[in-house]
Amino acid sequence: MKVGDRAPEFSLASQDGSTVRLGELLERGSVVLYFYPKDKTPGCTAEAGAFRQSYREIRALGAEVVGVSSDSVDSHKDFATECDLPFKLASDPNGELRKKYGVPSSLGLLPGRVTYVIDSEGVVRHIFSSQFQPTRHVKEALKALGAAEGGTPATG
Numbered sequence: 621m622k623v624g625d626r627a628p629e630f631s632l633a634s635q636d637g638s639t640v641r642l643g644e645l646l647e648r649g650s651v652v653l654y655f656y657p658k659d660k661t662p663g664c665t666a667e668a669g670a671f672r673q674s675y676r677e678i679r680a681l682g683a684e685v686v687g688v689s690s691d692s693v694d695s696h697k698d699f700a701t702e703c704d705l706p707f708k709l710a711s712d713p714n715g716e717l718r719k720k721y722g723v724p725s726s727l728g729l730l731p732g733r734v735t736y737v738i739d740s741e742g743v744v745r746h747i748f749s750s751q752f753q754p755t756r757h758v759k760e761a762l763k764a765l766g767a768a769e770g771g772t773p774a775t776g
Contacts, residue, residue, distance in 0.1 A: 621721050621722040621736070621744060621747070622744070622747070623744055623745060623746065623747060624743065624744065625743070625744050626742050626743060626744075627642060627651075627653070627721075627736065627738045627742050627743070627744050628642075628717070628720040628721060629641070629642050629643055630642050630710075630717050630720070632688070632710035632711055632712055632717065633693050633710065633711050634693070634696065634708040634709060634710050634711070635693060635696035635697040635699075635700045635708065635709045635711075636697070636708070637693070638708070640686055640708050640710045642738070642742070643742075645684050645686070646738070646740050646741075646742055647740075648684065649682035649683055649684065649740050650681070650682055650683035650684075650737065650738060650739050650740055650745075650765060651683060651684055651685075651686060651736075651737075651738045652671075652678060652683050652684070652685045652686070652735065652736075652737055652738075652761045652765070653686050653688065653721075653735070653736045653737075653738060654667070654671070654685070654686070654687050654688070654733075654734070654735040654736075654757055654761075655687075655688050655689065655718055655721065655723045655731070655732065655733065655734050655735075656668075656687055656688070656689050656731075656733050656754075657689065657726075657730055657731040657732070657733060657751075658689060658690075658691060658731070659689060659691045659695045659696060659698070659699035659709075660695075660698075660699055660702070663733070663751075663752070663754040664689070664733075664754065665699075665703060666754050666755055667733070667754035667755060667757055667758070668687060668699070668703045668705055669703060670754070670755040670757070670758040671685050671687070671705075671707065671757075671758050672703060672704060672705055672706060672707075673758075674758045674761075674762060675706050675707060677762060678761065678762065678765065681762070681765040681766065682740075682765075683737070683761075683765050684707065685707040685708075686707060686708050686709075686710055687705075687707065687708070687709045687710070688709070688710045688711075688712050688717060688718070689709070689711075689712065689731065690711070690712055690713055690714070690715050690718070690731065691709075691711060692711055692713065693711045695711075696709035696710075696711055715731070718731065718732075721734070721736065723749075724749070726751040730751065732749065732751060733749070733750060733751045733754060733757070734747065734748065734749040735747070735748045735749075735757040735760060735761055737761055737764040737765060745764055746760065746761070746763075746764030748760035748761070
């Protein structure tokens with residue numbers, strides 16, 4: 621997956637029992653899709669908190685946030701409640717969506733941490749991958765959304 625590619629469609633269960641579908645999200649605007657390794661770990665908690673703190677700003681730029689990991693819906697429910705998250709966490713139990721998006725593993729075993737900014741046409745406009753800078757994912761997404769909003773696509 622690279623900038624300019626069409627984002628693969630998905631349909632996954634979220635922490636509130638609803639189904640998250642990329643196509644439905646794109647009808648309302650852009651999507652910040654972030655893949656993270658595991659609920660309730662320090663880096664993932666920091667990343668989720670950073671997205672929570674910037675959620676209003678992201679929404680003001682016409683985008684929705686969705687977090688994805690292989691954790692169960694029940695695990696996501698607990699994590700979202702503990703972190704007071706206003707956005708969906710989608711469960712990708714077999715890592716199939718992670719594979720479709722080409723999210724690499726870190727150190728050969730840890731699921732990767734990658735954020736994709738997808739415009740309302742379903743085109744990937746920005747990709748940021750960093751296992752060890754979890755809160756920077758939000759800054760990168762905001763930068764990309766601001767650039768997209770101004771008419772200049774961001775590059776990854």
